[in-house]
Amino acid sequence: MKYILMMNADKANWDTYTKWSKEDLQRNVAFMRAFSKELKNSGVFVATEGLGWPNEAKIVRAGKDGEVITDGVFAESKEFLAGYWIIDVESPEQAYKIAARASAAPGPGGTPGNMPIEVRQVLSSFADLGL
């Protein structure tokens, strides 16, 4: 079964992240690389991506006559997706365990950041049935 592990952050998190020390950044980047590699090696990896900065993001909505209305995300969202992993595992417990490891990614000073990781099941689709 597939799960998506979503790393969410609020605006304060993003702003703080840009001010981490070089050592803290290096430690965090090294962890993320090693983590993804480990997921690949253990045969559960499906996909991972990091997302661009939320202040570059827009929310698009089609207006009544179809014209495009866009907004910056800050006006409408409290939390922003920073990145995600999709994994293919045997049980939800295994997904939670992996999510907990991602949550413990080192923060400032090397202590676990304990970022919230949202775990959602990715529903099997018609594609899985070969349709």
Added chain:
Amino acid sequence: MPGVGISVKGPPVDVPLDPLLRELTPQVLGTVVRRFRDFAAAEDAVQEALLAAATQWPDAGLPENPRAWLTQVAFRRMTDQIRRESARRRREGEMAVEASRAAEATTTIDAAAEEDDRLVLLFMCCHPALTLSSAIALTLRAVGGLTTAEIAKAFLVPEATMAQRISRAKQSIKDSGIPFQLPTSEERAQRLRAVLHVLYLIFSEGYTSSAGPELQRVELSREAIRLTRSLRDLLSNDAEIAGLLALMLLTDARRLARVNGEGELIPLTHQDRALWDRPQIAEGIALISATLPKGSVGPYQLQAAIAAVHDEATRTEDTDWPQILALYDLLKRMTDNPMVALNHAIAAAMVYGPTKGLELVDALKTDTRVADHHRLDAVRAHLLEMAGDRGAAVKHYRAAAAKTGSLPERNYLLMQAARLSSEMRLVDGQE
């Protein structure tokens, strides 16, 4: 392949097949298109022949004449298809002349037409009627001989997506009625520029991946170099092809030094130059040195010359910046490209100091093509740091980090900001 008619009793295959098949692809495809006049169908037939070779040759051994083998298999596929097609039409009461014509197909190869064919293919795949992403995909498959799966992997998209992109590209060629022949002499220069642009994009996609967690996708850079090399074999007198090839060689030679073991981006000034590929640099320098004096200097030659000046310096501090600046002066006059103007500003800063560089960068603020580009902030940050304005430099490094589309680059820019911040804390006791 039973019934192919060419004996498959060569030596056991102990060399990797890929390079051989990739080399043969455009030659075989050219022959098939010339014979059947249907690029889209011929391209499919050649892909099937390549697949047959990849599955059969490892066991059966290399055929005596691999090219004739592939051509004949592709011919057979085409003939079968035309027979099926005309049988269908006969049922609809039409005459089928194609089948009889196709049945006469032989594997005779016209050696004179062969070189032309490869060129025509390249011009066709890089036709301005195609979107750049289609042209890139089609060139890699039809001329480069890569499989759809390989191309999909290189561009980090699902195979089905890439297959669709390629088939739409072939449909566009069909719809626009682009003939299978060399462009006329009037449009030739412009069409060649389009070809070089596609090859350049393939190279830079491999060198600085525009997306994804890894910085380099070596395979694409190698493929671009190989294709440019073979284009140069066909048109050895064209100075810009030589310039592009030299630029690729001189840039790619620094590949190993661009990233450290942690996947971090290392800028040119901090690279361990012992890791540079010296033989490749020598080849690039020899090529551009032989090309420049011939006259008709173009943008690729100038960029290659700039890369050569960088590569010639054994230490960063030995870099001949006045010469680089002079070359950027020429390049800036030749192309209206804001990225060139940005690099020109850096070179000016290295010669006349950061104030001059910042002045030139400021002039680009009104250029909508680049005003919001992360490179503008990154260069400004770098020059502000040179000027000793750490606070402003940090601000611009962070702004650049927020805008870049590359994760390794974002990490690099954030680390530059962090490094400067901690220097400021050490000096001033505050951020």
